[in-house]
Amino acid sequence: MKMDTRKQQVLMAIIMDYISSAEPVGSRTIARKFDLGVSPATIRNEMSDLEELGYIEQPHTSAGRVPSQKGYRYYVDFLMKKKDLSKKEEEIIRKGYENKVKDIGQVVSQTNSMMSQITNYASMIITPRTDTSALKHMQLVLMNPGQAMVIVVLNTGTIKHNIIEVPEGVNQTDLDTVSGVFNARLQGLNIDKIKLGLIREIYFELSKHKNILDLAVHLLEEGLSMEKEDKIYLGGVFNILNQPEFHNIEKVKTLLSLLDQEGLLRNLLERDYKEGGVTVRIGSELNREEVKDCSVVVATYHLDGQPIGKIGVLGPTRMDYAWVVSVVEHMTLNLSDTLEKMFKGWR
Amino acid sequence: MKMDTRKQQVLMAIIMDYISSAEPVGSRTIARKFDLGVSPATIRNEMSDLEELGYIEQPHTSAGRVPSQKGYRYYVDFLMKKKDLSKKEEEIIRKGYENKVKDIGQVVSQTNSMMSQITNYASMIITPRTDTSALKHMQLVLMNPGQAMVIVVLNTGTIKHNIIEVPEGVNQTDLDTVSGVFNARLQGLNIDKIKLGLIREIYFELSKHKNILDLAVHLLEEGLSMEKEDKIYLGGVFNILNQPEFHNIEKVKTLLSLLDQEGLLRNLLERDYKEGGVTVRIGSELNREEVKDCSVVVATYHLDGQPIGKIGVLGPTRMDYAWVVSVVEHMTLNLSDTLEKMFKGWR
DNA sequence: TGTTAGCACTCTCATTTAGCGAGTGCTAAT
DNA sequence: ATTAGCACTCGCTAAATGAGAGTGCTAACA
Numbered sequence: 001m002k003m004d005t006r007k008q009q010v011l012m013a014i015i016m017d018y019i020s021s022a023e024p025v026g027s028r029t030i031a032r033k034f035d036l037g038v039s040p041a042t043i044r045n046e047m048s049d050l051e052e053l054g055y056i057e058q059p060h061t062s063a064g065r066v067p068s069q070k071g072y073r074y075y076v077d078f079l080m081k082k083k084d085l086s087k088k089e090e091e092i093i094r095k096g097y098e099n100k101v102k103d104i105g106q107v108v109s110q111t112n113s114m115m116s117q118i119t120n121y122a123s124m125i126i127t128p129r130t131d132t133s134a135l136k137h138m139q140l141v142l143m144n145p146g147q148a149m150v151i152v153v154l155n156t157g158t159i160k161h162n163i164i165e166v167p168e169g170v171n172q173t174d175l176d177t178v179s180g181v182f183n184a185r186l187q188g189l190n191i192d193k194i195k196l197g198l199i200r201e202i203y204f205e206l207s208k209h210k211n212i213l214d215l216a217v218h219l220l221e222e223g224l225s226m227e228k229e230d231k232i233y234l235g236g237v238f239n240i241l242n243q244p245e246f247h248n249i250e251k252v253k254t255l256l257s258l259l260d261q262e263g264l265l266r267n268l269l270e271r272d273y274k275e276g277g278v279t280v281r282i283g284s285e286l287n288r289e290e291v292k293d294c295s296v297v298v299a300t301y302h303l304d305g306q307p308i309g310k311i312g313v314l315g316p317t318r319m320d321y322a323w324v325v326s327v328v329e330h331m332t333l334n335l336s337d338t339l340e341k342m343f344k345g346w347r
Numbered sequence: 348m349k350m351d352t353r354k355q356q357v358l359m360a361i362i363m364d365y366i367s368s369a370e371p372v373g374s375r376t377i378a379r380k381f382d383l384g385v386s387p388a389t390i391r392n393e394m395s396d397l398e399e400l401g402y403i404e405q406p407h408t409s410a411g412r413v414p415s416q417k418g419y420r421y422y423v424d425f426l427m428k429k430k431d432l433s434k435k436e437e438e439i440i441r442k443g444y445e446n447k448v449k450d451i452g453q454v455v456s457q458t459n460s461m462m463s464q465i466t467n468y469a470s471m472i473i474t475p476r477t478d479t480s481a482l483k484h485m486q487l488v489l490m491n492p493g494q495a496m497v498i499v500v501l502n503t504g505t506i507k508h509n510i511i512e513v514p515e516g517v518n519q520t521d522l523d524t525v526s527g528v529f530n531a532r533l534q535g536l537n538i539d540k541i542k543l544g545l546i547r548e549i550y551f552e553l554s555k556h557k558n559i560l561d562l563a564v565h566l567l568e569e570g571l572s573m574e575k576e577d578k579i580y581l582g583g584v585f586n587i588l589n590q591p592e593f594h595n596i597e598k599v600k601t602l603l604s605l606l607d608q609e610g611l612l613r614n615l616l617e618r619d620y621k622e623g624g625v626t627v628r629i630g631s632e633l634n635r636e637e638v639k640d641c642s643v644v645v646a647t648y649h650l651d652g653q654p655i656g657k658i659g660v661l662g663p664t665r666m667d668y669a670w671v672v673s674v675v676e677h678m679t680l681n682l683s684d685t686l687e688k689m690f691k692g693w694r
Numbered sequence: 695t696g697t698t699a700g701c702a703c704t705c706t707c708a709t710t711t712a713g714c715g716a717g718t719g720c721t722a723a724t
Numbered sequence: 725a726t727t728a729g730c731a732c733t734c735g736c737t738a739a740a741t742g743a744g745a746g747t748g749c750t751a752a753c754a
Contacts, residue, residue: 024717026716026717026718027717027718028716028717038726038727039726039727039728040717040727041726041727041728041729042725042726042727044717044718044719045719045725045726047718048718048719058717058718059735060733060734060735061717061718061719061732061733061734061735062715062716062717062718062732062733062734062735063716063717063718063734063735064716064717064718102509102510103508103510136488136490137486137488139484139486139498141483141484141500143483143502143504144690149500149504149506151486151498151500151506153488153496153498155490157490157496157510159496159498159506159508161450161506162449163449163450163504238600238603238604238607241596241599241600241603242600246596247596249588249593249594249596249599252588252596253585253588253589256585256588257585260585343491371746373745373746373747374746374747375745375746385697385698386697386698386699387698387746388697388698388699388700389696389697389698391746391747391748392696392697392748394747395747395748405746405747406706407704407705407706408703408704408705408706408746408747408748409703409704409705409706409744409745409746409747410705410706410745410746410747411745411746411747695754696753696754697752697753697754698751698752698753698754699750699751699752699753700749700750700751700752701748701749701750702747702748702749702750703746703747703748703749704745704746704747704748705744705745705746705747706743706744706745706746707742707743707744707745708741708742708743708744709740709741709742709743710739710740710741710742711738711739711740711741712737712738712739712740713736713737713738713739714735714736714737714738715734715735715736715737716733716734716735716736717732717733717734718731718732718733718734719730719731719732719733720729720730720731720732721728721729721730721731722727722728722729723726723727723728723729724725724726724727724728
């Protein structure tokens, strides 16, 4: 038995109806709401076939049909048509970027909250990898005898800082000398490169200042090793409470416990997605029991043509894929665009 | 009719039992679990009195009694005895401060997560007021022709930064000049004072550098006005899902929607609490319909004897007050202590 | 006068039962 | 190949029932 046009139409109808109603859909309903020109009986036959093919399933005899994971997959791959965003949503996005987006962190976090607001699902976004960004400025400030703050400004507008221990005798002037050398030698260089090759050269240059030589090495080791971890923003988690599939507290708890673990979240976002385009992962394709009733829609955002982060939406498998995919795609382009405009010339 | 010792004992028993069971408690239960030396019938009489006095209430005839808000209040004010923390909890706190607490933000956030972990309720903490902190260092970094980053380091170890517009012609050397003057004149001064009196003096000093005079003023106006807002950390919100009173999704939603609004949260923490000591607000004392079934336990933490922030726990009215008050008190002292140790000499 | 045993009464909650309605699958007619 | 008709299944809801917990009252007791 093969998929023919009418089976596709029926499958499409089932999915459309189920997405909006969250109730199993029966043959009569389809015949009434969608004009396929055939009677419920015929639709029943088609449904029987679709069930045999694995695209839909029955919660129990005498209930309507519900799309199976395979059914959603088929829909996403072959049937769905992208939707345009409404004026209102375009507006939200446009306004969202207007103010208060002064560095990458803010842009990313703002994007995240817009996305959860628009889709009404949970949204996740991972900050740009810092290993591709370059040093713009570094500064050492003595806070206290024996303690100094290292401040590193990256060309992405991100600031990292860390408190380090320094020898008791070191004063602010010493620190300025070190900062000076560091800035002169390292400015504009990629952070990873700094750690690899340049220690030796600086070691040499600073040997004129014997007394702060130790400090310098110390700095490179400890100060620059400050957390380079990408941060994951998570927003609109409470939106999922509005989904009928989460009226059961237990389900909410298991989901939330997963979202609480950043490692797993990272996994959802980064796990072997192809770069470019929007990827949809449905239910057990996520390989996690806790989210077997959820799907994730992920896309990659870019700067200078380089992929630098991921952005995604998490919702129930019964999500409006056509709609969410469009939104994610749109947000990704907007984000890349905003970053490009904002940081043109910074690198 | 007046409260006598036995009535107090009965009220105490009701509250203790209800706190642990979340079920209305009857006269027989009390007679069995608590050795008051009297029969259920006598207890019933006392309960009847307590109800008339308003300390307990009955969900319906033939249910046991439940403490009323007034009952909790009486318990908190007159009956409860503080508990010591267990070895295990002391351990959590001790370890929590060992590593990874390099600046105030981290200390605060770490304290918050420890508190929610220990109490199993939601916990909130407000970062130190920055208006009492002093300028340690300021730095201007040119990111791009026309855009510069202002970085301000406070003596609390906090860093604030902001992107500002500068005239096209300004280069990094100009910025260094301005930073230099600013640092020389403003270092160690209270942030609020900076905004008030010193503009004029600096204006004069910088007049030697006509070309960056405008920039300087610009800076003071825009750069230093970066968000001074205290930040509120919120942790362990999902803990409340474990409380039986929140098995109802609707309640969860209304509570979460309140917690989502930072302003309201701030209100819960800051609203007319006396400074010093631990304050307990029960149910409608919070003046918010959304949290009429919740209580808040708040304390103030200090640095150099000055109150600088609030820390609190939010749970159902049926929370273990004796226990929570002890924990909050303990955490507050620990926090103040840690800050004191860490930043001694920074100011 | 305070305490207690006894008992009738109330009300909730869990369980059972019955009936309805939605939906299917099969069969026979078109 | 399509459709009307129909018996059958099964979940859901509402009503009925009974058990259990707890109270309030009364009368007896110390």
